[in-house]
Amino acid sequence: MFCIFAQRIEMSFIELNTTLDKASVERKVKDWERRIDSLYKEIGQWLNGTEYELRVSPNVKFELYEEPMDRFDLKPVKLDIGTIYRGKHFAGKIAPFGLWVIGANGALELNTTIGSHKIVDRAQPFAKPIWRIVERNGFSGELKSFNKTALLSILRAEDLKIR
C-alpha cells in the first residue's frame, strides 16, 4: 500500500492532475503511437505533389522508455521515425522527442543536418492533437501552427543552405 502511495507521489511531477497507474500509462503510450502514426500520414499527404517525400524508416526506431513506463515495469516501445527525402537525398527526419514532457502532451523533433525544431501537441491528453512548431527567434521562441506551409518553409530554407 505504502509503495503504491510513494510511487504516486513521485509521479506527481509528470502528471499533476491525473492519478497514474499501469493501465493509464499503457493507454497513454498507445495513444502516443496512434498520434505519431496519424501525424506521419498527414505529413505524407502535405508532401504529396511536392519535391519531398516522407518514408518511415525501416531500420532505425525510436525507443520510448520514460519514467512512468519504468515505474510500472512496462517494456520499451519502438516508435517510427519519419525520414524526408528530396529525390534520393536526405532532407530531414521527424522523430519522437518525449511523451511526458512538461508543458506539452508529447513532443517530436524535426531535424535537418543544420537545424532542429520541436513539434509539440498542445491538446489535453486524449483530445484531438493540436500540433504546434516552435519558431526560434534568438533567445526566445514562439509557437506556430504546424501545417504544410510551416513544414515546407523549413525544409526548403534549410535544404537550400545545404545544397
Added chain:
Amino acid sequence: MSLVTEFFRIFKQYEELNRDYTAKETLAFSKGQVKAYERWKDKRQRNDAIHFLFMFSRFEDFIRTKSNELILKKVSMPGAYSTKSSWLILKDYDKDDNLHLMKRVQLFIDKGDARFAKIKEYYEARNSLAHGGKYNTPIDINTAKQKLLEYSNSFR
C-alpha cells in the same frame, strides 16, 4: 548577475553543444549509421539534463535570495510582535537554510496557482535527475528556460 543574463549564458553554451550533437546525430541517421546515431542522441539527452540542472540551480538561488529579502523586510517592519511573529520564525528557518524551496515559492505564489504547480513539476524533475534518476525524463530546455524566466516575475 541577473537571472536573465545567467540563463542567457547557460542557454548559449547549451545551444553550441546541442547544435553540434544534433548535426552529428542527424548526419549519422541520414547515413544509416545506427550506433553513431544512438551515441549522439544519448549525448544530446545528457546535454539537456546537465543544462536543465544548471539552469534550475540558478533559479533556486534566485528564489532563495528573493524569499530572504522578503522575510527580512517583513521582520524589520514596525509593529507589535504578534503581527510579525510568523515572519520571525521564518527568519530562523531561513538562517539555518531549513526552509524548503517550495515553501519559499509559497511565500509569493498561492499553492493552488498553476504557476506553483509548474514550478513544482520542474523542481521534481530536477530532483529526479539530481538524485540518481535515469535520463528518461525528456526536458525541453527551450520551454524550461522560457517558463522559469516567466515565473521569476512572480517573486516581487
